Amino acid sequence: MIEKTSENDVNNGNVIPVTLDANFFFERAVRSLDRFQYDKALKNFRKAVEYEPENPVNHCNIAGVLSEMGDYEASNEILTHVLENIDPAMTECHFYMANNFANMESFEEAERSLVTYLEEDANGEFLAESEELMELLQYELDRPAPLIRIKSREGVIEHERARTLLEEGKFTQAINLLEEIVTNTPDFLAAHNNLALAYFYMGRFTKAKECIMEVLKQDSGNLHALCNMAIFLQYEAGREQLDKLLLMLEAIVPFHQEHVFKLATTMGILGRHRIAYGHFRRLLKDEEVGGDAALYHYCAAAASNSGLYTEARRCWQQAIKLDPESVVPRFFLAQLQQAQGDGKTLPPISYNYQLPFQEQLKLWKDNKGSFTEEVANNPLLRSSFFWALRYGDANTKLQVTEALRWIEDEEMSEILQGLLEQQPLQEDKLQEAALLSLQRLIGSGSEEAIPLMEEKEASVLRHKGQPEWKEDWQRVIDQTLGMMDRRYDAAQKKDAELLWKQFVSSLYPDVPFIRHAGGWCAALEYLTAKLHRQPVTYREVAQRYGVSTSMVSRYARRIDDECQIQDNMNNSLSPFTENI
Structure with a gap:
């Protein structure tokens, strides 16, 4: 018989009640x-x-x-x-x-x-x-x-993007992103350090130093900040603060690979080559990075600058084995062998794994100024451009300005605009080179640049002794823009105008007689449409302007020969607009 629970049992605490929840x-x-x-x-x-x-x-x-x-x-x-x-x-x-x-x-x-x-x-x-x-x-x-x-991890992904921009030499874009990061995350010290470097690469020492001071205020022992500060201080008058900082850095023996590399490069830049050599030697023993040709170049530079030529030769020979296609280690090895053959000491070697700046300019001049994508994205090279335009002599500035027209991006456009805005005006040959390069790069991509370009263009043309703009030349522009109306936007029409002005300017004083204005107009519209990737044929524009297809083709080739339009289209870059 089953015993039932009685009310008394519950009241006497013999059964624990269950709360169903x-x-x-x-x-x-x-x-x-x-x-x-x-x-x-x-x-x-x-x-x-x-x-x-x-x-x-x-x-x-x-x-x-x-x-x-x-x-x-x-x-x-x-x-x-x-x-x-x-x-x-x-x-x-x-x-x-x-x-x-x-x-x-x-x-x-x-x-x-x-x-x-x-x-x-x-x-x-x-x-x-x-x-x-x-x-x-x-x-x-x-x-x-x-x-x-x-x-x-606020700012981490953005910081990686900014680091990539720095590595590609896109310093202006990196600065914009890093400034946003440090505003939103003030304790992100790596972002402050990289922002300082970006400013430094562009020659803006005051802003660079401000960023480093912010890092040291939060972390007085931050090695990256201390190394960066030492490099910045060498550009200021007075050595007392730098010497004190150097004594502290020379006594540091970092453990982490990243810190060893930072300290090694800093010591090299500041002329402490023996100390730099010791740190680079430590890195070469690290299996993770020891197979890097650039690292062997750094070690070779430190050895050569320390007078250790046998070790320098060994390192450059190893760099050649690791990177046989690079001309850099071969160039410096040849320089070393020539100096030793002449019984001379080798001049100071840069730690940058690239040819000396003047050597690169010489190569580009021999190749008619053509740049590969690799060179265009070289951060050390782009930084050299910034520095050369700020601190170089007139001849170097002229060479760099002519070279810049082949690196077609927004950042280089800003640099050229800054050069044109300098007051008082620099020598006219440099102004003319900057103007032509800027025309190739931005055209109407920036509304603020248009008045500046037109003003400088008039100044350059006046200096060259060119007469007032001829009515026949202007008629080509007016007729082309009239035909392009409603089928092209304002930026594209401005590009057509700039292209015609560049063509006339490059030919002056041997500008051809404008016998068939319609043919020139059709050629101008055809090339502008091609630059903006719009589908168009010679036949279409020929019919629109009432001229023959062969005339449009002939005139378009003539403009292309002078302004090298096809080269830019082959590179998938428009020479007049910022946006592809």
């Missing part, structure tokens, strides 16, 4: 999970949701069990419900969904969810797991994820 079913679900009893766990988590339907954790627990059971779609449905209807701030749901999508081999959706999690989650609870999943997705999709930022 969310916690009760939650605890039962957890015990079931410990025993891998997923069906029971799921049943108890659902009962917990019935008691507390607005608690997002209960819903996520159900989603977790469904995921363990392999029902990834149902799991994601619940997670989506949490985000849309219960708690949109529960960003970890995006991470759970990313894992579910990955298990379903829906890698695109997994990537989207994971990127959303990283960009929205402020705590970074699953940051390490996210990095592992990101590697998997990158392998499966065969491309990096389009990740803009990681909220829990």
Whole structure:
């Protein structure tokens, strides 16, 4: 006979009453999970949701069990419900969904969810797991994820982009991004340091020093900042502060590879070549970086500048083995051999892994100024341009200005505009070179540049003794712009005008007689359309202007020969506009 519980038993405390609430079913679900009893766990988590339907954790627990059971779609449905209807701030749901999508081999959706999690989650609870999943997705999709930022590591992604811009020599863009980072994250010291370097590369010493002072105010022992400060101080009058800082840096023996390299390059730049040589030798013994040809050049430069020519020769020979296509180690090795053959000491060698600046200018002149993409993106070279235009002699400035027209990007346009804005005017030959280069680079891409260019253009033409702009020349512009109206935007029409002015200016005083204005107009419109990647044929423009196709072709080739339009189109760059 089964004994029943009496009311007296309850009143006497012989039976513990059970409170059926969310916690009760939650605890039962957890015990079931410990025993891998997923069906029971799921049943108890659902009962917990019935008691507390607005608690997002209960819903996520159900989603977790469904995921363990392999029902990834149902799991994601619940997670989506949490985000849309219960708690949109529960960003970890995006991470759970990313894992579910990955298990379903829906890698695109997994990537989207994971990127959303990283960009929205402020705590970074699953940051390490996210990095592992990101590697998997990158392998499966065969491309990096389009990740803009990681909220829990504010500024890190942006800082990597800024570092890439610095490495590409795009200092203005890097400065804009780094300034935004340090404003939003004032304690991001690496960003302050790199901002200082970007200013320094552009020759803006005062701003560079301000950035370093901010770093040292927050961390007085920051090695990168101390090294940067030492380099900046050598450009100021007075040696006392620099000498004191150098004594401290000379006594440091850093442990981390990055710090060793920073200190080595700093000692080399500041003329402490023996100390630099010792640090570079340490790096060469590091298997991770010891196979880098550039590192052997750095060590060779330090050795040569210290009078250790045997070691310098050995390092350059090793650099040639590691980088047989580079002309740099061969050039310096030949210089060393020639100096030793003549019984002379080798002049100071730059630590930059590239040919000396004047040697590069000589090569470009021999090649009619053509630049490869690699050179155009060389940060050391671009920095040399900035410095040469600020501090070089007139001849160097002229050579650099002529070279700049072949590096077609926004930053070089700004440099040329700055050169044209200098008051009082520099010598007219330099002004003319800057004007022609700027015409090739920006045209009407910058509205502020147009009045400046027109004013300088008039000044240059007056100096050359050119007469007032002829009516026949202006008629070509007016007729072309009239025909282009409503089919081209203002920027494209301005490009056509600049192209014609460049053509006339380059030919003066041997400008051809304008017998068939319509042919020149058609050729001008044809080339402008091609520059802006608009589909057009000789026949179309010939019919529009009432001239023959052969005339348009002949005149277009004549303009192209003078202004080298086709070369720029082959390089996928317009010589007159900032935007491709």
